[in-house]
Amino acid sequence: MDSSSTEFSIAGIPVGPGETREIYLKVSESYLSGSVQIPVTVIRGREPGPTAFVTAAIHGDELNGADIVRRLIFDIDHEKLSGTLIAVPVVNIPGFLSQSRYLPYNRDLNRFFPGKKKGNNAERIAFRIFREIVRKCDFGIDLHTAAGGRMNLPHVRGDMTHPRVRKLARAFGATVLVHQPGVRGSLRREATDAGVPTILFEAGETGRFSNKVSLSGLRGVLNVLSDMKMWTEHDPKRPPFQVIVKASEWIRAEKGGILDLEATPGELLYEGDLVGSILNPFGRTVTQVRSPVTGIVIGVTTAPLAIPGTGVVHVARLKKTLPWVERSMKRAKKRKAALILAKSKAKS
């Protein structure tokens, strides 16, 4: 969608080339009869180009994306942008206000896209977002964190068999790309099916900001905008390696107790490696949790307690790519060590 020649508006509010507008998009009403409105920043570049959305906090307690969007809005200048950026720091307003993942009636907004005009509350909200934002775009990035009680390695999810989704995912620059088209009703799945290829960024944990996650998310979004020729002010850096993984699984506790976790996001786990120990209240080991697979840790629990079935570590399986990932990780470690050494020499 060429943004130079056509009229562009959200909620009936026009945004001209070389303009930035802060718009409140009404999506529902509250129990107090007030409007439920989503804050939307539209940055329309002076030059023509694609239209993209970046959304955060579709799950109301996944806050880190809001910080990424904040930094993004600060960085992008309509004078130098080609195309249009629609930035939404908080999609799920009721969830954000109550610090919950869900909409009222415990509905997960990310299961109701593309929505229905006369549907239930979640469907109506999804419908407004889909019509006013998603359908006006050429591609999108949806920012998430792990669900409550879990922490994720920054990674990208999407339908990696879809060439345009794969291109976006690769450009984002995360090391791990998980092939997961998403369930029916999820924004990334429905947007992609509607011709708006969309990727999902997963990083960090609910209820907090992490500077590291914000930086990696911001860098990823800017990498994509730069790859799409929308933003040339950014110098994209390639990750030390990049793998597409097709299968991931949770290693689960078989016994109840206090969890002493050993695994950390981003590390390589080999079949049989110790993931953590489960202790009884006397501090004695009840059992050791070992990895049944070889792969890279993409998520861990942050809860100190476990019962049979508790997901402890989320592993993306590596098979053919394992030797290459091992080599790339070793190289990256060496480079980092050399950099630290050079810095400490420069100081002394």
Ligand SMILES: [Zn+2]
């Ligand atoms: Zn989420």
